[in-house]
Amino acid sequence: xxxxxxxxxxxxxxxxxxxxxxxxxxxxxxxxxxxxxxxxxxxxxxxxxxxxxxxxxxxxxxxxxxxxxxxxxxxxxxxxxxxxxxxxxxxxxxxxxxxxxxxxxxxxxxxxxxxxxxxxxxxxxxxxxxxxxxxxxxxxxxxxxxxxxxxxxxxxxxxxxxxxxxxxxxxxxxxxxxxxxxxxxxxxxxxxxxxxxxxxxxxxxxxxxxxxxxxxxxxxxxxxxxxxxxxxxxxxxxxxxxxxxxxxxxxxxxxxxxxxxxxxxxxxxxxxxxxxxxxxxxxxxxxxxxxxxxxxxxxxxxxxxxxxxxxxxxxxxxxxxxxxxxxxxxxxxxxxxxxxxxxxxxxxxxxxxxxxxxxxxxxxxxxxxxxxxxxxxxxxxxxxxxxxxxxxxxxxxxxxxxxxxxxxxxxxxxxxxxxxxxxxxxxxxxxxxxxxxxxxxxxxxxxxxxxxxxxxxxxxxxxxxxxxxxxxxxxxxxxxxxxxxxxxxxxxxxxxxxxxxxxxxxxxxxxxxxxxxxxxxxxxxxxxxxxxxxxxxxxxxxxxxxxxxxxxxxxxxxxxxxxxxxxxxxxxxxxxxxxxxxxxxxxxxxxxxxxxxxxxxxxxxxxxxxxxxxxxxxxxxxxxxxxxxxxxxxxxxxxxxxxxxxxxxxxxxxxxxxxxxxxxxxxxxxxxxxxxxxxxxx
Amino acid sequence: xxxxxxxxxxxxxxxxxxxxxxxxxxxxxxxxxxxxxxxxxxxxxxxxxxxxxxxxxxxxxxxxxxxxxxxxxxxxxxxxxxxxxxxxxxxxxxxxxxxxxxxxxxxxxxxxxxxxxxxxxxxxxxxxxxxxxxxxxxxxxxxxxxxxxxxxxxxxxxxxxxxxxxxxxxxxxxxxxxxxxxxxxxxxxxxxxxxxxxxxxxxxxxxxxxxxxxxxxxxxxxxxxxxxxxxxxxxxxxxxxxxxxxxxxxxxxxxxxxxxxxxxxxxxxxxxxxxxxxxxxxxxxxxxxxxxx
Numbered sequence: 005x006x007x008x009x010x011x012x013x014x015x016x017x018x019x020x021x022x023x024x025x026x027x028x029x030x031x032x033x034x035x036x037x038x039x040x041x042x043x044x045x046x047x048x049x050x051x052x053x054x055x056x057x058x059x060x061x062x063x064x065x066x067x068x069x070x071x072x073x074x075x076x077x078x079x080x081x082x083x084x085x086x087x088x089x090x091x092x093x094x095x096x097x098x099x100x101x102x103x104x105x106x107x108x109x110x111x112x113x114x115x116x117x118x119x120x121x122x123x124x125x126x127x128x129x130x131x132x133x134x135x136x137x138x139x140x141x142x143x144x145x146x147x148x149x150x151x152x153x154x155x156x157x158x159x160x161x162x163x164x165x166x167x168x169x170x171x172x173x174x175x176x177x178x179x180x181x182x183x184x185x186x187x188x189x190x191x192x193x194x195x196x197x198x199x200x201x202x203x204x205x206x207x208x209x210x211x212x213x214x215x216x217x218x219x220x221x222x223x224x225x226x227x228x229x230x231x232x233x234x235x236x237x238x239x240x241x242x243x244x245x246x247x248x249x250x251x252x253x254x255x256x257x258x259x260x261x262x263x264x265x266x267x268x269x270x271x272x273x274x275x276x277x278x279x280x281x282x283x284x285x286x287x288x289x290x291x292x293x294x295x296x297x298x299x300x301x302x303x304x305x306x307x308x309x310x311x312x313x314x315x316x317x318x319x320x321x322x323x324x325x326x327x328x329x330x331x332x333x334x335x336x337x338x339x340x341x342x343x344x345x346x347x348x349x350x351x352x353x354x355x356x357x358x359x360x361x362x363x364x365x366x367x368x369x370x371x372x373x374x375x376x377x378x379x380x381x382x383x384x385x386x387x388x389x390x391x392x393x394x395x396x397x398x399x400x401x402x403x404x405x406x407x408x409x410x411x412x413x414x415x416x417x418x419x420x421x422x423x424x425x426x427x428x429x430x431x432x433x434x435x436x437x438x439x440x441x442x443x444x445x446x447x448x449x450x451x452x453x454x455x456x457x458x459x460x461x462x463x464x465x466x467x468x469x470x471x472x473x474x475x476x477x478x479x480x481x482x483x484x485x486x487x488x489x490x491x492x493x494x495x496x497x498x499x500x501x502x503x504x505x506x507x508x509x510x511x512x513x514x515x516x517x518x519x520x521x522x523x524x525x526x527x528x529x530x531x532x533x534x535x536x537x538x539x540x541x542x543x544x545x546x547x548x549x550x551x552x553x554x555x556x557x558x559x560x561x562x563x564x565x566x567x568x569x570x571x572x573x574x575x576x577x578x579x580x581x582x583x584x585x586x587x588x589x590x591x592x593x594x595x596x597x598x599x600x601x602x603x604x605x606x607x608x609x610x611x612x613x614x615x616x617x618x619x620x621x622x623x624x625x626x627x628x629x630x631x632x633x634x635x636x637x638x639x640x641x642x643x644x645x646x647x648x649x650x651x652x653x654x655x656x657x658x659x660x661x662x663x664x665x666x667x668x669x670x671x672x673x674x675x676x677x678x679x680x681x682x683x684x685x686x
Numbered sequence: 687x688x689x690x691x692x693x694x695x696x697x698x699x700x701x702x703x704x705x706x707x708x709x710x711x712x713x714x715x716x717x718x719x720x721x722x723x724x725x726x727x728x729x730x731x732x733x734x735x736x737x738x739x740x741x742x743x744x745x746x747x748x749x750x751x752x753x754x755x756x757x758x759x760x761x762x763x764x765x766x767x768x769x770x771x772x773x774x775x776x777x778x779x780x781x782x783x784x785x786x787x788x789x790x791x792x793x794x795x796x797x798x799x800x801x802x803x804x805x806x807x808x809x810x811x812x813x814x815x816x817x818x819x820x821x822x823x824x825x826x827x828x829x830x831x832x833x834x835x836x837x838x839x840x841x842x843x844x845x846x847x848x849x850x851x852x853x854x855x856x857x858x859x860x861x862x863x864x865x866x867x868x869x870x871x872x873x874x875x876x877x878x879x880x881x882x883x884x885x886x887x888x889x890x891x892x893x894x895x896x897x898x899x900x901x902x903x904x905x906x907x908x909x910x911x912x913x914x915x916x917x918x919x920x921x922x923x924x925x926x927x928x929x930x931x932x933x934x935x936x937x938x939x940x941x942x943x944x945x946x947x948x949x950x951x952x953x954x955x956x957x958x959x960x961x962x963x964x965x966x967x968x969x970x971x972x973x974x975x976x977x978x979x
Contacts, residue, residue, distance in 0.1 A: 411881060412880070412881065413877055413880065413881075432880075433880045433881050433883065434880060434883065434886075436883070438883055441881060441882065441883045444881075445881060446877070446878070446881055448874035448877070448878070449874070450874055453873040453874045453875065454874045454875060454878070455875055456873075456875040456893055456896075456897070457897060458893075458896035458897050458899075459896075464875075467882070468878075468882060471882040471883060471884065472882060515878075518878065
């Protein structure tokens with residue numbers, strides 16, 4: 005039986021040595037993968053997924069030790085191989101694709117040279133043969149114009165193209181097993197969808213086994229046949245993908261599934277399901293069931309008692325590591341519905357014909373002069389008091405630039421932004437009057453850089469209260485800091501902690517407390533959750549919604565996550581290449597989608613109910629057509645001679661809804677992306 | 687009132703930063719490399735402070751009878767120099783000279799370098815271009831030539847040596863400070879401070895400088911070591927402190943002619959110089975390796 009298995013991992017245990025102690029990070033991990041099978045491994049960060057992946061390649065970090073178990077790949081025990089054997093194995097039988105495509109490629113060599121090298125390292129062939137194989141593989145990973153790209157350097161590629169090159173490089177050695185460690189995490193949603201589909205397709209074509217590691221369950225479900233869920237170094241559930249999604253048996257799986265907004269309740273504005281607490285650190289895993297402290301089905305005296313819980317087969321080729329799996333039907337923790345949304349008030353920010361150009365510079369007059377980059381090109385929008393307005397688009401769409409100009413971190417090239425009766429489009433924060441600064445605050449994207457590492461949490465929030473609040477006595481400020489910490493659900497003792505002692509989610513909470521220090525009227529949140537694990541994302545989104553509901557603060561939410569935007573917003577503006585493609589209420593924009601770009605964004609969220617629009621694989625060219633529609637080169641519905649010549653008109657469908665497209669509403673509504681949804685929606 | 691309380695707060699935040707630094711020093715003292723470096727520096731500091739008490743002779747007193755037989759003996763442990771002055775006493779008082787010149791020179795170089803580099807990095811624009819180009823010009827000079835030009839122009843004295851070291855080190859420090867500031871100013875917490883309407887001075891002093899501490903401290907230790915060598919070299923070139931000031935570099939040059947006969951006259955000051963330089967480098971090395979926060 006095991007002879008037929010491509011990969012068979014038996015009771016693998018890995019530990020890290022740290023200051024004399026040995027901390028187990030992977031415990032009794034078993035996995036069997038048949039040739040051509042696609043297996044997904046999911047779990048939050050710190051659960052040991054990547055450690056398993058590296059172990060398969062015989063690669064452990066300096067302080068890592070294999071404390072037990074075997075890894076048999078094609079019948080060869082990886083754990084007993086010497087250096088020469090491992091060299092043959094890596095890239096030969098197993099290939100790996102990492103998270104950061106740009107750092108996986110050597111910046112001083114052309115892409116083609118690196119591909120040829122990968123081929124020649126594992127197959128004896130001439131340079132010409134290797135080149136042909138490389139070009140053929142570039143076609144297989146659907147890169148446009150391989151002959152031109154062959155001579156490009158990595159920095160000349162987009163993130164999606166670079167990741168395709170890395171995948172092509174891995175495939176050139178014709179591996180039997182492809183390990184992918186979060187291969188799409190840094191990519192845009194639409195690109196992510198394309199890369200994931202590509203991987204699934206390649207797996208089928210080349211008959212490889214694929215091990216796909218991700219923290220995003222929905223994504224794994226899109227391509228994998230079997231899924232294993234890891235928690236605190238162990239598998240807690242393993243099942244065929246369909247079964248796992250329809251009836252998860254472990255409470256952790258159910259929790260992970262509930263963290264993402266679902267496609268079906270499209271206007272039900274409620275909080276997201278969360279998993280309270282966090283993954284235990286290695287060495288601090290509680291006895292009994294490791295998930296017990298975070299589990300709503302925890303039974304005292306039972307779940308914390310058993311020293312070693314087995315992974316029990318439960319039929320249907322599935323198994324689960326839960327003592328109570330027979331007694332419970334785990335469901336995500338359903339949060340109470342958020343309060344009824346108030347009707348939006350008067351416009352508080354008016355954006356009129358905003359333009360932001362980044363001029364290019366030539367060094368000493370040499371080199372190609374890049375054209376001016378239009379981050380924002382004639383944007384007009386209004387933000388109404390008390391609403392949640394989301395600005396959604398891919399990277400490079402200019403959504404962050406718009407937010408930065410509004411808040412005062414950038415200046416507009418031309419056009420106006422009027423906020424609270426002040427013209428602020430070309431006024432940076434330093435020159436804005438204090439009362440206006442108090443009214444507008446920001447929550448930042450990166451939890452690693454949002455807090456100054458040199459100051460304590462208490463000092464950071466206190467400084468914001470002192471500058472932005474109206475209380476000035478030390479006692480009042482102290483009191484306000486306590487209130488703010490409580491509001492973001494952090495214990496009061498955290499005031500003495502430094503940022504490096506906090507987890508990413510906790511830092512983001514402190515950043516939110518700081519933004520709310522002076523009771524602002526508008527909070528701009530620039531991708532506030534995109535750098536966090538899905539389970540943490542849900543709790544931060546809930547927190548933002550709660551803070552918003554309590555204070556009635558207007559929210560300008562910048563995100564590339566369409567599913568999330570659809571879940572929480574009142575109104576949405578879809579940006580593409582610096583222009584507003586469509587704007588309106590969530591229902592008007594998404595149910596059904598009209599604009600071809602909106603339809604494409606929605607399709608990329610991976611919901612089965614939304615089929616791919618035509619020609620979804622069209623790649624953006626470096627230069628948008630001059631004078632025409634910005635979306636022309638990727639649009640499946642483009643009309644040559646019209647869309648590339650004339651800017652699309654701004655057609656108003658209702659008072660709140662408009663879109664920029666040459667096509668009629670009735671025509672757009674009949675398109676595949678729009679159609680199926682409409683049937684369900686009406 | 688507000689000002690005084692906020693000044694108090696900032697003083698407090700600097701005080702806590704200082705105490706954290708001490709804790710960090712305590713932590714790295716468990717590291718043997720750092721401990722070795724630190725103890726040599728502390729040893730020489732103690733010697734410098736206690737010089738009047740522990741030195742057996744007056745460092746400038748000339749003893750012709752001792753000059754006749756300058757080799758180490760029971761009455762003169764490290765022997766005498768060519769003028770019959772007690773070497774041990776001169777080395778002890780020489781520590782005082784080193785511990786005066788080096789901290790003052792390196793300290794003022796860092797103050798000037800940080801005062802130029804942080805604003806250059808934070809504001810950018812023409813101020814940055816101007817400061818950076820002037821730094822480049824100074825850095826393009828070989829340091830030793832620069833010293834010789836400055837000292838011959840200004841004349842050898844304690845103050846002028848400090849001025850020379852400051853002028854030649856400040857551009858390097860300012861470049862380092864500018865580089866750190868350039869990367870720190872893109873951090874979101876700087877944007878958050880701007881959105882609170884903080885002054886540029888506050889942002890540079892409270893938000894940026896504490897985070898630049900680590901690399902600057904490493905650089906400080908390295909430069910302190912170089913300065914000890916430089917002061918020695920200047921003494922060797924006859925551009926050091928005017929005699930009869932006890933100065934380690936000067937002692938080496940005075941006795942260099944007798945190296946084949948009276949090796950001890952050069953050896954002991956050289957050992958003193960090397961010990962301080964190595965100690966500074968060890969400390970810098972361990973600070974660099976210390977992951978810190």
